[in-house]
Amino acid sequence: MTDKVITSENVRLYYGEKEALHGVNLDFKKNEITALIGPSGSGKSTYLRCLNRINDLIPEVTVTGSIKMDKQDIYAPNVDITELRKRVGMVFQQPNPFPFSVYENVAYGVKLAGRSKVSKAEMDKIVEDSLKKAAVWDEVKDNLNDSALSFSGGQQQRICIARVLAVKPEIILLDEPTSALDPISSYAIENTLLSIKKDYTIIIVTHNMQQASRISDQTAFLLDGKLVEAGPTKEIFINPKEKETNDYLNGKFG
Amino acid sequence: MDQIKAKLMKPSKETKQETVGKIISYTCIVAIMLLVLLVLYFIISFGMSTFTKNNVNLWSFLSGTNWSPGQVDAHGNPEVGALPMIVTSFAVTILSALVATPFAIAVSLFMTIIAPKHGKGFLQAIIELLVGIPSVVYGYIGLTLVVPFIRHLYGGTGFGILSGTIVLFVMVLPTITSLTVDSLKAVPRYYLEASLALGATRWQTIYKVILRAATPGILTAIIFGMARAFGEALAVQMVIGNATLMPKSLLTPAATLTSQLTTGIGNTVMGSLPNNALWSLALILLLMSLVFNIAVKFVGSKGDLNK
Structure with missing residues (x-):
């Protein structure tokens, strides 16, 4: 057994009075890819967005239960949210590079820290390494000073992954990162994830069950804000314990 | 069969409505274009007659510092030096934009990102109120509050570029803020x-x-604010002092292009040199508003390249 990086217990999330997550218990192991699957509105993105506290941006949201990262409750009052978010990177559904050059996009998160000044040579190295890890270096290396928005959607998404990698997070959250992309770009992203998995813990929300089965080690199925079932991907896909999981995987609903 | 054919070949009611609609909108467009051309022609022809009919040298008009169009100098040339007004106009415009921009950005950030809830209600209402106040009211407030205050603080008359800047600051603030x-x-x-x-x-x-x-949007906002400040006449006229002298400091009475126009236009005879000289000032204002417009277009298109 590898060690658990994140443990969440009885996570409930409220939009005002309305409960949207009804007590999710889910753990994530180091250097594994976990896929969160489920139909629209099942709460998988909402749950994912609890893990780096980006839900805090929405004023009426309250989260109860506990989410622990290395045994530290991330919702404890003295937690530094910016430190947390440096450790837990996030890639969004729509590729959202800043309207800056590729170089500036990748360097952005590193420059934020500001305390230890990074030299130009070091920064060049970080940018190059991050873009290489995200498997987009060959496509952008001659145009590092072009606007990131001048590249294709798939390239933009990999630039966004590189932007996250540059900050050296331990955990990477991906919220349907390929749903806005064509199959070839999606394939490139999947390969990227598989190649960086050895250094990171990856949690990916996906609508695409084939994608979940291709890349993930663990799969969790959510429905109406409840965790129906979680386990090794093979078991879930071949031999699900719950009827709902079976029905969803066989396309009976969703 | 023939009925269908006849129906197809005949314009329907909707087609006729379409034609009527087109005629109405084209008529309006042509009327407005004529109006604009007429205004342009009027200002340009009158504004140029200072140089064509009265044989004033363009350069001495732009660089001369004495403005008393009724009189002639030692060489017999009319004294129509517009430089004091040009300098004062630019001074109040640039200063008021400089002062207003930080406030406008701070207020806009508060309204959109820091506290959007308050921004939508309270602050939005205040900004809209500021836009709606007529400029003569701003001028009156400037005259009764700002001018005595400056006089008290720095001595002198209290009229001048500083008072004009303060009044214009309040007037351009809502423009820059809402666009930001x-x-x-x-x-x-x-x-x-x-x-x-x-x-x-x-x-x-x-x-x-x-x-x-x-940034491109904020620059556009600043340029629009400057255009407003440059063109404002009444409120400025009430606090600037209306002395057509080269401004020596922010505290001495001065005159802008617009304030000189409003002060002078009633006291001159159409077609005379003093009147033509005022039209030339109007021509400078027109050209400047053109420059502001081009600047907005330029800044805007530069912003698009980033996207």
Whole structure:
């Protein structure tokens, strides 16, 4: 057994009075890819967005239960949210590079820290390494000073992954990162994830069950804000314990 | 069969409505274009007659510092030096924009990002109120509050560029603010999320991403504010002092292009040199508003390249 990086217990999330997550218990192991699957509105993105506290941006949201990262409750009052978010990177559904050059996009998160000044040579190295890890270096290396928005959607998404990698997070959250992309770009992203998995813990929300089965080690199925079932991907896909999981995987609903 | 054919070949009711609609809109467009051309022709022909009919040298008009169009100097040339007005106009415009911009950006950030709830209600109402106040009221407030205050503080008459700047600051603030709010609102929310998710604080996000992405829009807002300040006549006229002298400091009475126009136009005879000289001032104003417009277009299109 590898060690658990994140443990969440009885996570409930409220939009005002309305409960949207009804007590999710889910753990994530180091250097594994976990896929969160489920139909629209099942709460998988909402749950994912609890893990780096980006839900805090929405004023009426309250989260109860506990989410622990290395045994530290991330919702404890003295937690530094910016430190947390440096450790837990996030890639969004729509590729959202800043309207800056590729170089500036990748360097952005590193420059934020500001305390230890990074030299130009070091920064060049970080940018190059991050873009290489995200498997987009060959496509952008001659145009590092072009606007990131001048590249294709798939390239933009990999630039966004590189932007996250540059900050050296331990955990990477991906919220349907390929749903806005064509199959070839999606394939490139999947390969990227598989190649960086050895250094990171990856949690990916996906609508695409084939994608979940291709890349993930663990799969969790959510429905109406409840965790129906979680386990090794093979078991879930071949031999699900719950009827709902079976029905969803066989396309009976969703 | 013939019935269908006849129906197809005949214009339907909708087609006729379409034609009528087209005629109405084209008529309006042509009328407005004629109006604009007429205004342009009028200002240009009168404004140029100073140089064509009265044989004033263009350069001495732009660089001369004595303005008393009724009189002639030692060489027999009319004294129509517009430089004091040009300098004063630019001074109040640039100073008021400089002072107003930081306030406008701060207020817009508060309204859009820091406290959007308050922004939508209370502050929005205040900004709209400021836009709606007639300029003569601003001038009157300037005359009764600002001018005595400056006089008390620095001595002198209290009239001058400083008083004009203060009054214009309040007048251009809502213009710059509301346009800056629009440009900040146009920055996609996902930039905010992406930046925060990378571990940036809200201030870092505002400073490094949002303001940067909104820069073309903010520059446009400033130019619009400057255009408003440059063209404002009444309120400025009431506090600037209306002395057509080269401004020596911010505290001495001066005159802008617009204030000189409003003061002088009633006291001159149509077709005379003093009147033509005023039209020339109007021509400069027209050219400047053209420059502001081109600047807005230029800044706007530069912003598009980043997208």
